[in-house]
Amino acid sequence: MLSAGLRDELAAGLWRAELSREPVAxxxxxxxxxxVVDAYxxxxxxxxxxxxxxxxxxxxxxxxxxxxxxxxxxxxxPDYGHxxxxxxxLEDTPVKAGKYLxxxxxxxxxxxxxxxxxxxxxxxxxxxxxxxxxxxxxxxIDTRITDWKIALCDTIxxxxxxxxxxxxxxxxxxxxxxVTGIEAVLSRNGEVIAEGRSEAVLGNPVTAVAWxxxxxxxxxxxxxxxxxxxxxxCTRAIDARAxxxxxxxxxxxxxxxxxFE
Numbered sequence: 001m002l003s004a005g006l007r008d009e010l011a012a013g014l015w016r017a018e019l020s021r022e023p024v025a026x027x028x029x030x031x032x033x034x035x036v037v038d039a040y041x042x043x044x045x046x047x048x049x050x051x052x053x054x055x056x057x058x059x060x061x062x063x064x065x066x067x068x069x070x071x072x073x074x075x076x077x078p079d080y081g082h083x084x085x086x087x088x089x090l091e092d093t094p095v096k097a098g099k100y101l102x103x104x105x106x107x108x109x110x111x112x113x114x115x116x117x118x119x120x121x122x123x124x125x126x127x128x129x130x131x132x133x134x135x136x137x138x139x140x141i142d143t144r145i146t147d148w149k150i151a152l153c154d155t156i157x158x159x160x161x162x163x164x165x166x167x168x169x170x171x172x173x174x175x176x177x178x179v180t181g182i183e184a185v186l187s188r189n190g191e192v193i194a195e196g197r198s199e200a201v202l203g204n205p206v207t208a209v210a211w212x213x214x215x216x217x218x219x220x221x222x223x224x225x226x227x228x229x230x231x232x233x234c235t236r237a238i239d240a241r242a243x244x245x246x247x248x249x250x251x252x253x254x255x256x257x258x259x260f261e
Contacts, residue, residue, distance in 0.1 A: 002031065002038045010034075011045035014158055017144035023101050024144060028151040039156035040219060046159065047082045058228055059083040060216065061139060062208045063160040064152075065201045065232025078202070079152065080212055081160025083228055089140065089166045094261040097242040100142045100163055105240050105258060106233035107184045107248040109198050109205050110137035110167060113227045117209075119217025127209045130225075133171035134179070136256040138248050139230050140164035141237060165230060168248075168256030177252040180204045184234040187247045196234035205231040 002010075010027055017024045027034055027042075051057065064078045089095050097103060114132030142163035145154050155161045182198035202208045208231035213223045223229065240246070245259040 002034055006031070007038060007042050008045060010157065011042045011049075014042070014144050015046055015049065017101075021098075021101055023146040026145050026149050026151065026154050027157055028153050034153045034157075036153060036156060039153040042157040043081065043159050044219070047084075050084060050086070055084040055086045057082055058085050058088070058226075059230070060212055060221075060223065060227070061160060061162050061165075061230040062201075062212050062232045063155065063162075065205075065208045077215075078208060078211060078232065079156045079160050080215060081156075081162040083162065083165060083230065087162070087164045089164045089258065091166055091168070091257045094259040095140070095164065097240060097244075097260040100140070102143055102148055103163065103240040103260070104141050104237040105186070105246055106139045106141055106237050107186050107194070107196065107235045108137045108139055108230045108233055109179070109182055109184075109201075109250065109253065110135040110165075111205075111209055111229040111231065112171070113223060113225055113229065115225050117213040117223040119222055120214055122210045122213035124204065124206045124210050127206045127213070128174050131174050131209075134174055134177065134253060135172075136168035136170055136248060136250045136253045137230060138166050138246060138256055138258045139233070140166070140240070140258065165228070166256055166258045167228070168254050170254030172253050174206075179206055181251075182234070182253055183251040185249045186235055186238065187249075188238065188244055190245075194235035194238055196236075198234055200234050201232040208232050
């Protein structure tokens with residue numbers, strides 16, 4: 001467990017790394033005593049800093065939602081980060097690759113909530129009942145840690161490596177599709193580079209949203225009406241470079257694009 005002063009110091013280092021685009025060494029290498037509670041508190045310090053500067057929390061993302069990623073990190077549950085309004089990017093406006101350190105994209109079936117979710121005890125049925133629509137999405141992930149050399153507490157402290165997101169135009173009721181059977185295909189510059197299926201996300205992305213609702217309550221947070229939830233990627237993460245144009249297509253859910261300049 002770290003002291004409050006050290007948490008503040010590490011949060012400030014991540015903040016400076018994002019602004020300067022000069023990465024920092026893994027927190028877990030410099031402070032091996034850091035634990036998950038420390039990491040989430042560090043994340044929250046920087047989220048509060050951004051909110052104080054005018055940003056607004058519009059939802060959350062789930063990370064490490066595939067068995068392969070959990071095994072790689074040596075954990076048995078996902079992690080989460082915050083989505084802010086200033087992180088939203090648009091399909092018709094290229095983002096500047098140079099704004100990020102090591103940008104990557106992930107393909108996700110997003111959720112838009114029509115009602116608040118319970119915290120402890122939240123079930124998959126609660127999630128389905130509260131979901132207004134599923135939406136095609138791409139998450140832009142990044143790390144402020146040198147060369148993506150991250151352990152669990154590094155990514156948690158760094159807002160679960162989240163940096164941006166784009167939503168497609170389609171809005172589909174979860175009752176209109178098999179939420180576990182959505183096929184996803186990601187193309188870069190017209191070439192298919194990754195394929196996946198929504199069941200790769202904890203067997204069911206609805207399960208990831210229910211987990212998130214239960215988890216965030218322990219930190220005094222609730223998932224509210226209007227929130228966007230990104231439950232985890234259907235495919236592996238793909239590096240993004242200036243000039244890349246990505247399109248993610250989902251069966252029954254439409255498509256979404258993201259380009260870099």
